[in-house]
Amino acid sequence: MSTMRTVWNPWREMSRLRQELDHAAGREWWPHLRRPVAFPAFNALESPTGLTLTAELPGLDASQLDVHVDKDSVTVSGQRAAAPAGTKAESYVRRERWFEPFRRTIELPFDVDPEKCEAVYEKGILTLKLARVPEHQPKKLTIKAG
């Protein structure tokens, strides 16, 4: 009887399936986030007092961009103009840039104070500076020696 080398590994298939489902369900960076990886992509940085989100959104006007901050979520939406007015569709030789309207809501892992939040759009990068509510800021515990 000849020994057959198994090229197809069913366990690998199952773990690959699980990885693909995880990916489709959205990254698990914040437990309550259950969406496919969406547009625009955000980078997030946290500090004891706040959260800063950045996204690359070139070519927008402040008037075409909407940022809503709730105490536990942020929604960014907008659209940019496709081409200089009067451009005919058939004049495109190459079209790689996006123009569809976008909308993305990010649920935050802690509460923020909408009154103290700030949004800046510069050089095509949107920066959101969110302030954590004091109750949700990390507290340092003093350790009692006993």
Place this chain on the structure above:
Amino acid sequence: MNQCQQPAKGNAAEQRPVYRPAVDILDTPNEMFVFADVPGVDETHLDITLDKNVLTIRGTVEPATFEAHKPLQNEYGVGDFERTFTLSDDVSREGIEASVKDGVLQLKLPKTAKSARQKIHVVAR
């Protein structure tokens, strides 16, 4: 991966990744336009060179730093942008204009006079 970026070309000698920006190219009767998404680049960080018939656009980005912040999650990478184009004979080597606004580079490349689309007038006999 961010929609503005295509896979990094990478340059082993540099620390920062180099991305290939997404572009739209328009062909109109008298000019060609190139729009490139280069978020984070302003006019002082842009380098456009024309060497024979190869046009290279290169933008450098200084990543923003935030004091006392730790990265929580990165969905996109920050790096420089570079892309090259080979110009056809239709495009004039003079008079190329470049401007950048809100992270979008616009290049206007006038066409040579003889290749500008000509409208031929029809006369009734």
